Amino acid sequence: MKNCTGPALAVVEKSRKVFVGSVDDEGWPAVKVMFFPRRQEGLKIFYSSTNTSSLRVAQYRKNPKACLYFYDGRFYRGVMLRGLMEVLHDQELKNSLWQEGDMTYYPLGPTDPDYCVLRFTAISGRYYANFASTEFIIE
Amino acid sequence: MKNCTGPALAVVEKSRKVFVGSVDDEGWPAVKVMFFPRRQEGLKIFYSSTNTSSLRVAQYRKNPKACLYFYDGRFYRGVMLRGLMEVLHDQELKNSLWQEGDMTYYPLGPTDPDYCVLRFTAISGRYYANFASTEFIIE
Numbered sequence: 685m686k687n688c689t690g691p692a693l694a695v696v697e698k699s700r701k702v703f704v705g706s707v708d709d710e711g712w713p714a715v716k717v718m719f720f721p722r723r724q725e726g727l728k729i730f731y732s733s734t735n736t737s738s739l740r741v742a743q744y745r746k747n748p749k750a751c752l753y754f755y756d757g758r759f760y761r762g763v764m765l766r767g768l769m770e771v772l773h774d775q776e777l778k779n780s781l782w783q784e785g786d787m788t789y790y791p792l793g794p795t796d797p798d799y800c801v802l803r804f805t806a807i808s809g810r811y812y813a814n815f816a817s818t819e820f821i822i823e
Numbered sequence: 824m825k826n827c828t829g830p831a832l833a834v835v836e837k838s839r840k841v842f843v844g845s846v847d848d849e850g851w852p853a854v855k856v857m858f859f860p861r862r863q864e865g866l867k868i869f870y871s872s873t874n875t876s877s878l879r880v881a882q883y884r885k886n887p888k889a890c891l892y893f894y895d896g897r898f899y900r901g902v903m904l905r906g907l908m909e910v911l912h913d914q915e916l917k918n919s920l921w922q923e924g925d926m927t928y929y930p931l932g933p934t935d936p937d938y939c940v941l942r943f944t945a946i947s948g949r950y951y952a953n954f955a956s957t958e959f960i961i962e
Contacts, residue, residue, distance in 0.1 A: 703842045703892065705852030712905050713844035713852045715892035716951075739956070753842065753854035766851050789954070812855075815928070817878070 688811040688818050692763045693727055695811075696754045702730075705751040706743045706769070715753075716740060721804075722781045727765060727822050728806050733781055735789065736771075736800040744769040750804055761813045765822070767806035777801055827950040827957050831902045832866055834950075835893045841869075844890040845882045845908070854892075855879060860943075861920045866904060866961050867945050872920055874928065875910075875939040883908040889943055900952045904961070906945035916940055 699720055706714045721730035730752060734741060744750065750769035755762045775794070778801060782794045790796035806822040838859055845853045860869035869891060873880060883889065889908035894901045911917075914933070917940055921933045929935035945961045 701896075703854050705844055705854040707846055707850060707852050711846060711886075712888050713846050713854075713890045714905075715842050715844040715852075715854050715890055715903060717892075717894050717896075717901060747850075749851050751852045751854055753856075755856050757840075757856075762856060764854060766853075 688820055689727060689809075689822070691761070691813065692809060692811045692820070695756045695761050695763045696724075696727060698756060699754040703753040703755070704740070705753065706740060707747050707749055708743055709746060714740075714743065722783070727763075727809060730804040730806075731777075731781055732802045732804075733778075733786070733789075734800060734802050736773075736798045741771050741800065741802075744802070745771055752804060752806075759813075761811075763809060763811055765804075765806040765809045767804050767808075767822075770803045770805070772801040772803055774801070827959055828866060828948075828961070830900070830952065831948060831950045831959070834895045834900050834902045835863075835866060837895060838893040842892040842894070843879070844892065845879060846886050846888055847882055848885060853879075853882065861922070866902075866948060869943040869945075870916075870920060871941045871943075872917075872925070872928075873939060873941050875912075875937045880910050880939065880941075883941070884910055891943060891945075898952075900950075902948060902950055904943075904945040904948045906943050906947075906961075909942045909944070911940040911942055913940070 721732045723731040748768040752765045779794050790799035809820050811818050860871045862870040887907040891904045918933050929938035948959050950957050
């Protein structure tokens with residue numbers, strides 16, 4: 685297993701959006717685009733804000749298995765991270781991730797009950813480049 | 824249920840790539856980008872070529888549950904189609920989908936055993952626009 689976490693991190697950090705995968709109640713895969721996570725710790729942890737009432741939150745509460753897919757269209761490179769998604773309501777965390785413009789999505793502000801945080805913790809990943817892919821573990 | 828198959832088809836037809844979802848052996852969701860399908864029948868059927876030896880083909884043979892996700896970044900609209908993915912080796916079909924430049928991926932030409940066709944047949948869909956989404960059935 686070649687060490688490709690450096691190139692993978694480069695693809696992730698260049699991305700402005702992420703395609704988020706989940707599995708629904710009946711075993712169907714689902715994909716949705718999200719803006720690039722608001723806070724990130726390497727390839728391991730990603731935080732995003734979302735609506736508590738969303739379908740995706742309901743899905744992750746039942747089945748936390750998730751993936752994040754980052755894609756560099758210019759150089760045909762991609763990174764897929766497999767991991768678990770948690771739905772968090774910690775007010776301090778919500779405050780720290782709040783951004784100007786969020787009132788559009790959560791009209792009641794940082795304490796809006798419809799505002800919650802998704803935390804993704806990666807377990808493993810796959811890096812795609814030059815028509816081949818390499819699996820890697822994320823410690 | 825509002826009829827949104829018209830706007831959904833418009834998003835699909837404007838897309839140049841598609842994000843394809845699957846579920847692996849251990850129940851993890853997976854996402855990968857693919858070029859826009861080579862042949863399409865409305866929102867119902869999509870054909871793409873791929874490598875027989877790819878991980879994705881192995882996954883779909885075990886679990887055909889799939890989704891296609893099309894995204895219009897300019898107007899924040901998206902379409903997700905749920906359906907079944909088949910792996911086909913019919914030579915006539917393979918010939919009809921063959922394109923110039925495919926030798927890069929399948930050096931032995933249209934009869935290359937590593938060249939196969941993925942056929943996706945949609946069952947239902949979801950259309951995202953203006954921060955809301957609508958589910959629809961595909962007959």
